[in-house]
Amino acid sequence: GDSVTQMEGPVTLSEEAFLTINCTYTATGYPSLFWYVQYPGEGLQLLLKATKADDKGSNKGFEATYRKETTSFHLEKGSVQVSDSAVYFCALSSTGGGNKLTFGTGTQLKVEL
Amino acid sequence: DTGVSQDPRHKITKRGQNVTFRCDPISEHNRLYWYRQTLGQGPEFLTYFQNEAQLEKSRLLSDRFSAERPKGSFSTLEIQRTEQGDSAMYLCASSGSGLVETQYFGPGTRLLVL
Numbered sequence: 161g162d163s164v165t166q167m168e169g170p171v172t173l174s175e176e177a178f179l180t181i182n183c184t185y186t187a188t189g190y191p192s193l194f195w196y197v198q199y200p201g202e203g204l205q206l207l208l209k210a211t212k213a214d215d216k217g218s219n220k221g222f223e224a225t226y227r228k229e230t231t232s233f234h235l236e237k238g239s240v241q242v243s244d245s246a247v248y249f250c251a252l253s254s255t256g257g258g259n260k261l262t263f264g265t266g267t268q269l270k271v272e273l
Numbered sequence: 274d275t276g277v278s279q280d281p282r283h284k285i286t287k288r289g290q291n292v293t294f295r296c297d298p299i300s301e302h303n304r305l306y307w308y309r310q311t312l313g314q315g316p317e318f319l320t321y322f323q324n325e326a327q328l329e330k331s332r333l334l335s336d337r338f339s340a341e342r343p344k345g346s347f348s349t350l351e352i353q354r355t356e357q358g359d360s361a362m363y364l365c366a367s368s369g370s371g372l373v374e375t376q377y378f379g380p381g382t383r384l385l386v387l
Contacts, residue, residue, distance in 0.1 A: 192373045194375075196378075202380070203364075203378045203379060203380040203381060204316070204364070204366075206376075206377075209373075209375065249315050249316075251315070253373070258304065258306075258321045258323065258328055260306065260321055260329065261306075261316070261318065261366075261376060263315030263316050264315050265313070265314055265315050266313075266315050
């Protein structure tokens, strides 16, 4: 079945540091890939998505590229801020099956001054 | 657009009791999803509806769980004879029905079974 593997957290960075959160997936067919973010006390929000191979999703300075050859969708940001502290979830939805999402376990990011 | 809303936000119950949660999706969305999230884990799919039809149920959804969406608008998730293992955050999401649609999540209902 479909699955998503994320690097474990927590990840602690200083403000303005470079961020990478690794995500790899296993799926049949050609899934769409997502990053969701959960800020403290808030619900899940879509951060970015990519729907086909080599697509790059981007939002709020975050980027991720859909790499079919390595089945990866790593999240990157060049300069993190304290306000980026949150839990980040990588997810996929396969074609068919009503686009239900399969999530990774989440990676907590803490950004310190 | 008021977003996806869920009620209640928190529920504490005793083992063996029944509980019901409600989800109101974004009004123009015809797909509605339920997920369960336990501490330190990502959300896990439970079931989804297209309009009023329940089209898929996860094996996680035991016989004690039932979900309805009677008029294709709001949905309810009922858990009968709750167990301590049911303690979790129950999330609702809605989307359109295109090939690739973004799911918009509600704030969740946190259930604690004592």
